[in-house]
Amino acid sequence: MAYSEKVVDHYQDPRNVGSFAKEEDGVGTGLVGAPECGDVMKLQIKVEGERIVDAKFKTFGCGSAIASSSLATEWVKGKTLDEAMEIRNTEIVEELSLPPVKIHCSVLAEDAIKAAIADYKSRAQP
Amino acid sequence: MLSSIPCEQCGAALQSRLFCFACSTLQHPPNTLGLYEALGLEESYSIDPPALESRFQQLVVELHPDFYTSADRREQHQSEISSALLNRAVETLRDPVSRANYLLPRLARGTPLDERRLPPGFLEEMFVLQESLDDLLDSGAPEAIGRTRTELQERHQTLLSDLPKHFRQAEAATEPEPLQALQTTLNAERYLRRLLERFPQS
Numbered sequence: 001m002a003y004s005e006k007v008v009d010h011y012q013d014p015r016n017v018g019s020f021a022k023e024e025d026g027v028g029t030g031l032v033g034a035p036e037c038g039d040v041m042k043l044q045i046k047v048e049g050e051r052i053v054d055a056k057f058k059t060f061g062c063g064s065a066i067a068s069s070s071l072a073t074e075w076v077k078g079k080t081l082d083e084a085m086e087i088r089n090t091e092i093v094e095e096l097s098l099p100p101v102k103i104h105c106s107v108l109a110e111d112a113i114k115a116a117i118a119d120y121k122s123r124a125q126p
Numbered sequence: 127m128l129s130s131i132p133c134e135q136c137g138a139a140l141q142s143r144l145f146c147f148a149c150s151t152l153q154h155p156p157n158t159l160g161l162y163e164a165l166g167l168e169e170s171y172s173i174d175p176p177a178l179e180s181r182f183q184q185l186v187v188e189l190h191p192d193f194y195t196s197a198d199r200r201e202q203h204q205s206e207i208s209s210a211l212l213n214r215a216v217e218t219l220r221d222p223v224s225r226a227n228y229l230l231p232r233l234a235r236g237t238p239l240d241e242r243r244l245p246p247g248f249l250e251e252m253f254v255l256q257e258s259l260d261d262l263l264d265s266g267a268p269e270a271i272g273r274t275r276t277e278l279q280e281r282h283q284t285l286l287s288d289l290p291k292h293f294r295q296a297e298a299a300t301e302p303e304p305l306q307a308l309q310t311t312l313n314a315e316r317y318l319r320r321l322l323e324r325f326p327q328s
Contacts, residue, residue, distance in 0.1 A: 033249045035242050035313035038320035040253050060256040060320070 003063050004097035010067035015074050018056045020044045028120025030112040034104055039065045043072060043112035047120055050080045057112070064102040068092050068109035081117055142166035142181065144208045145188045152189070152204050161215035161228065164208075171229055171293030173219060182216045223315060226289055230296075230308055237302045239309045244317075252317045259324055275325045282318045285311060 003011070019042065020027045026047045033040045039061030046054040055073035059066045071092055076084045092098070092106035130139040138148035143155040143163050155164075162169040165181050189212055194205040218224045255278075262271055292311060296304040 031249060031253060033242075033244065033252070033317070035244065035316060038316035040249060040256060040317070042253055058253075058257070060253070 003067075006096050007063055007067040007098070010070040010096070011063040014057075014066055014070040016054075016056050016070065016077075017058060019058060020046055020054075020056055026120070028116040028118075028123065030115030030117075030119060032108055032111045032115055034061070034065070034108050036104060037061065039105070039108065041065060041069050041108050041112050043069055043109070043116050045076060045084075045113075045116045045120060047081065047124075050082075052076045052079055052081065052084055061108075062102070062105065064096070064098055064105040065108060067096055068098070068105045069112060071095060072109040072113055076113060081120070084113055085117060087113055140166070142185055144212060145185055147184070147188075150188070152194075152201060152208065154204055155208075157207075159211065160232070161211075161218055164211050164215045165219070167219075169229070169232070170297065171226065172290055173225070175220070178216065178219060182212065185212050222286055222289060223312075223319075226293070226308070226312055229293070230305070230312065233296055234302075234305045234309075237305055239302070239306050241309060242313070243306065243310045244313050245310060248314055248317070252321070255321055256324075259321065263324065263326075271325065275322070278318060278322055282315070282322060285315055285318065 020029075022029050022044075024046075028045045028047065030043045031040070032043075039059070041057065041059040041061065043057045044055065045052045055076050057069040057073050059069045072087070075087055079087075087110060089103070089106035089110040092109055093103055096106070098106055131143060132138065133140055133146035133149060133151060134153055135146060135151040136149040138146060140146055140153065142153075142165060143159055144153055145151070146153060160169065165178065165185070167173060167178065167181065186209070189205055189209045191202065191205045191209060194202045197205075218228050259274070262274060265271075288311070289308075292304065292308050296308050299305070
């Protein structure tokens, strides 16, 4: 299967790879997995006020999973938490031209964003 | 339980739904035919590997499209379909993991299972292991790499060797818990396999 140019670009030059310390103030961590293929994805956000000011990811999986999470970190940066909650996997599919068998990779990235926001909120309001 | 479906041609009880060995006639089973039925084996996780292979050998020579080139179009077509099904059946049932993944949804029919569930803490552990493998594989230290691989292989092997026991429980059970336990185990298997795939082949 051939990857789209944008997938290859994110795969070869992933944006925002790395991690924040989980316990750091303002950090939310989302860890999600795709049992159908064994991929695991960690996406972290750093929040100031209501806005996501930085994001990092680390994904162990196929090129599409890496590209989906790389793109997700680009998209959440600068968005408010509510705006980031609105990101849909279908937008990732469209942007990266993912084929049907790789749609679950984009679902994983959407789940990771939501999990990171949920983690941030639960830590912000103990 | 094996059904005794009669041959379309001679009425003899079929061993395989694909071919009648009594009168050497190609059968025309419904396209919903299961993989075990195709081979004429009882649908159970525990199989007799030599029986699987010998049934495959018996059928593969009878069904091959090369033998139907002078037959009518319908028979040619049927031999292609049946050969493809036979190959899929033997490849799926031969392998303990693909056999398990084929059988579980059939056993679970009508029972809602959480298809994404993992053992508690498992995903976190897999992420940590994946990260530590990055460093380990970069280090190029053959002894440490070998040790880690052996540990993971043993863990994977233990999981596989527990499958027959899990299936015996699930096949006998009326409640959903053993089925869910199997689903969870098979989910974990994929993560362990992905870790093992990262090691250089030796």
